[in-house]
Amino acid sequence: MKITQVKTILTSPNQNYLFVKIVTDSGIYGVGDASLNGREETVANLIDMYLAPQLIGRDPEQIEDFWQLVYRGSYWRGGNVMMSALSGIDMALWDILGKSAEKPLYALLGGKARDKVLCYSHVLGKTMEEKLDNAAGFVRERGLQVIRLRAGLPAANGTFGVGGHQDAPIIEPWTPHREIQNTIDAFIRLRENVGPEVGIIYDLHERFSPDQAILIMRELEPYRPFFIEDPIAPENPDSLRYVREKTSVPIGFGELYKSRYECLPALSGHWIDYLRCDIIRIGGVTEARKLAALAETFDVKMAWHGPNDVSPITHAVNWHLNVSEYNFGIQEDGTTDALINRVVSGGPTCQNGFLTMDAQPGIGCDINEEEAAKYPFKRAFIPVCRDEEGALKTW
Ligand code: GCO
Numbered sequence: 001m002k003i004t005q006v007k008t009i010l011t012s013p014n015q016n017y018l019f020v021k022i023v024t025d026s027g028i029y030g031v032g033d034a035s036l037n038g039r040e041e042t043v044a045n046l047i048d049m050y051l052a053p054q055l056i057g058r059d060p061e062q063i064e065d066f067w068q069l070v071y072r073g074s075y076w077r078g079g080n081v082m083m084s085a086l087s088g089i090d091m092a093l094w095d096i097l098g099k100s101a102e103k104p105l106y107a108l109l110g111g112k113a114r115d116k117v118l119c120y121s122h123v124l125g126k127t128m129e130e131k132l133d134n135a136a137g138f139v140r141e142r143g144l145q146v147i148r149l150r151a152g153l154p155a156a157n158g159t160f161g162v163g164g165h166q167d168a169p170i171i172e173p174w175t176p177h178r179e180i181q182n183t184i185d186a187f188i189r190l191r192e193n194v195g196p197e198v199g200i201i202y203d204l205h206e207r208f209s210p211d212q213a214i215l216i217m218r219e220l221e222p223y224r225p226f227f228i229e230d231p232i233a234p235e236n237p238d239s240l241r242y243v244r245e246k247t248s249v250p251i252g253f254g255e256l257y258k259s260r261y262e263c264l265p266a267l268s269g270h271w272i273d274y275l276r277c278d279i280i281r282i283g284g285v286t287e288a289r290k291l292a293a294l295a296e297t298f299d300v301k302m303a304w305h306g307p308n309d310v311s312p313i314t315h316a317v318n319w320h321l322n323v324s325e326y327n328f329g330i331q332e333d334g335t336t337d338a339l340i341n342r343v344v345s346g347g348p349t350c351q352n353g354f355l356t357m358d359a360q361p362g363i364g365c366d367i368n369e370e371e372a373a374k375y376p377f378k379r380a381f382i383p384v385c386r387d388e389e390g391a392l393k394t395w
């Protein structure tokens with residue numbers, strides 16, 4: 001089997017996505033997701049200009065070799081743009097492998113290690129007030145065991161880059177030291193609203209400094225968070241150790257990590273309980289299985305990133321990883337908009353708190369290219385935060 005064509009597909013069904021489709025001379029093709037919120041076209045260009053020409057004529061089953069060719073062979077290693085491009089291609093190659101073996105991806109990864117995949121959803125609502133008020137109903141309606149809230153003020157229009165063409169990022173106000181008490185109060189209200197049994201994940205979105213995060217987490221200890229997500233920024237591993245040592249609250253961390261090497265100190269030091277990498281940022285299936293094995297070594301559970309800005313293809317790959325991993329913890333089902341399902345078929349859904357999927361050979365998803373063309377890509381930016389002094393803060 002030889003690769004004959006590599007296509008990049010940019011589309012915007014209420015959110016920008018970048019897909020990769022790799023076609024072979026056998027008629028089998030594979031699909032992957034290379035979406036990088038706010039930089040999709042840059043990733044597409046890297047694939048079209050530099051990676052696709054290296055794929056044409058290759059045996060699609062040499063997945064590890066192509067991974068190394070892009071990662072080490074480029075000499076300039078890593079980074080979000082390169083890793084997203086590599087991940088999208090990697091997923092498509094595994095999809096081809098599964099389809100030609102007539103096996104679902106999870107079977108290639110060692111087979112099922114569990115029957116059910118616990119998942120959590122984002123509490124929805126237009127404002128924080130609405131989310132806090134509606135949480136119990138939301139949990140009841142969907143039969144959820146675990147929910148997730150993100151620290152923040154009511155979102156401005158265009159959050160997550162869904163607002164269509166923009167010339168610059170939207171600015172949201174956020175003054176961290178003023179939001180400490182609000183953040184604590186929001187969690188406590190949510191706990192009171194949903195009762196003691198429901199797991200609550202609170203995403204602090206790297207918005208606080210270590211001292212602020214510690215303050216919040218210590219106050220929340222009696223309210224038993226399922227985990228606190230990304231309490232601080234990831235750049236300085238020692239800061240994470242510092243936070244870890246000062247609180248007993250479980251920590252989920254890592255959607256901004258781009259490599260196994262970045263994850264290593266947090267894993268080997270046991271500074272986190274759940275590793276939350278995004279498979280589009282760390283190198284696709286090839287790297288995800290190595291990373292999960294590494295986390296298993298250090299008793300850290302997996303909770304792969306699954307927001308609305310990754311497509312059903314990534315949600316499906318996450319599911320295949322989930323069912324085949326020994327150290328699976330929980331899966332984020334951050335899907336908030338169904339329009340993407342017109343473009344991508346297949347993929348898991350959250351039913352009564354568990355992620356279920358009809359497994360087909362490969363990843364089990366397909367892209368409807370005609371449908372994708374109906375939603376033309378528009379440049380969009382992730383918002384930025386500025387405090388009341390005008391200084392830039394983490395969004
Ligand atoms: C999450 C994440 C996302 C990110 C988004 C950025 O936990 O799901 O924090 O919501 O903000 O992926 O594009």
Ligand code: MG
Pocket residue numbers: 203205229230255
């Ligand atoms: Mg997050």
